Amino acid sequence: QSALTQPASVSGSPGQSITISCTGTSSDVGSYNLVSWYQQHPGKAPKLMIYEGSKRPSGVSNRFSGSKSGNTASLTISGLQAEDEADYYCCSYAGSSTYVVFGGGTKLTVL
């Protein structure tokens, strides 16, 4: 069982927006603005999409955005495209004992 809870799957049509939630606790997501999001296509390595809650690395489309409210972080993808179909993982710093926790992953299907 993963430390952070994500929905197993979400889906949307091209052009629509979807949001993936990532629920943690006051010991991880709720205490630090250090949530990151990763996109993983089948057979490929994860790719950083969002870091420190809402920052986008250079080269990542501005269709991807991150936010946080309380113990829940969210990844929003607007203007869905076929290439966005992938697994998405959230990750959070969890303090100086546990360090890093991941979510179980969410499979995004573009209909």
Place this chain on the structure above:
Amino acid sequence: QVQLQESGPGLVKPSQTLSLTCTVSGGSISSGSYYWSWIRQPAGKGLEWIGRIYTSGSTNYNPSLKSRVTISVDTSKNQFSLKLSSVTAADTAVYYCARAPNHWYFDLWGRGTLVTVSS
């Protein structure tokens, strides 16, 4: 540009020690304030952080694996390594090496290497 590449045996027997190396190319492992991590992913499952090392040799480990994990760095070879002892079938996974800036996210990943634990 900087690239990471994992290498090591693809098959390890139960109770033995898994050993992997990550080679950093296109840049020095010592440049910048980067931590170097190992992360694994069992087939069809999520990601699990194993641990990290700074080029000074300072390490942090996942508490659930700490008793079995050693991460080391060889700056002369631009490499860092993972040793996981007393492996079982539950340690079968794709193992990734990854780079983290001086914060807790991973901005660069290797392609991953599958390690199977089986007799």
